[in-house]
Amino acid sequence: MRPLRYAINATLDGCCHHEAGLPPDEESMRFWTAELARADALLYGRTTFEMMRSAWRRPASGGWPDWMRSWETPFAETIDAMPKHVVSSTLSEVDWRAELVRGDLERAVRELKQQPGRGLSVGGVALPSALAALGLIDEYTVVVHPVVAGHGPTLLGGVRERLVLDQVAEHAFGSGAVARRYVPRRRPQG
Numbered sequence: 001m002r003p004l005r006y007a008i009n010a011t012l013d014g015c016c017h018h019e020a021g022l023p024p025d026e027e028s029m030r031f032w033t034a035e036l037a038r039a040d041a042l043l044y045g046r047t048t049f050e051m052m053r054s055a056w057r058r059p060a061s062g063g064w065p066d067w068m069r070s071w072e073t074p075f076a077e078t079i080d081a082m083p084k085h086v087v088s089s090t091l092s093e094v095d096w097r098a099e100l101v102r103g104d105l106e107r108a109v110r111e112l113k114q115q116p117g118r119g120l121s122v123g124g125v126a127l128p129s130a131l132a133a134l135g136l137i138d139e140y141t142v143v144v145h146p147v148v149a150g151h152g153p154t155l156l157g158g159v160r161e162r163l164v165l166d167q168v169a170e171h172a173f174g175s176g177a178v179a180r181r182y183v184p185r186r187r188p189q190g
């Protein structure tokens with residue numbers, strides 16, 4: 001069974017808006033590229049899929065846009081090539097190496113997890129909250145930026161039950177951001 005891993009940038013006050021933290025730099029892009037490489041497929045909701053596609057899909061010309069810095073290219077190439085699963089009840093079709101996920105969310109994600117592979121990576125805000133509430137996320141990675149946003153969507157804002165996590169790794173960035181990796185605490189058998 002492949003694990004489902006949630007990874008996100010957040011501010012000190014828990015905001016997960018993609019522009020609320022520190023701007024990406026070479027070190028953080030290397031981190032995020034390696035994070036993507038731990039999975040063999042991505043799982044997104046419609047909003048995150050459309051946002052990521054608009055930023056990281058290779059243009060029809062075949063070359064990357066002029067605004068993209070050389071240290072962003074490995075991330076772009078990695079995400080562009082990955083298969084994607086998009087949870088949406090409003091989209092009728094998807095492109096960018098993607099397929100729609102419809103119907104019972106828990107059943108569909110359990111089926112994706114049963115497939116062989118290195119793992120699934122989920123991003124965004126609303127979908128990961130729903131998956132956390134269902135107990136489907138096997139690992140959480142949060143890069144906390146030393147910024148207070150004051151507003152915006154918050155980390156796991158839709159979860160209503162208490163989740164106890166154990167920290168298994170930590171990485172400090174030169175920017176002052178800190179990545180922390182957690183796994184859900186398993187209840188003792190008995």
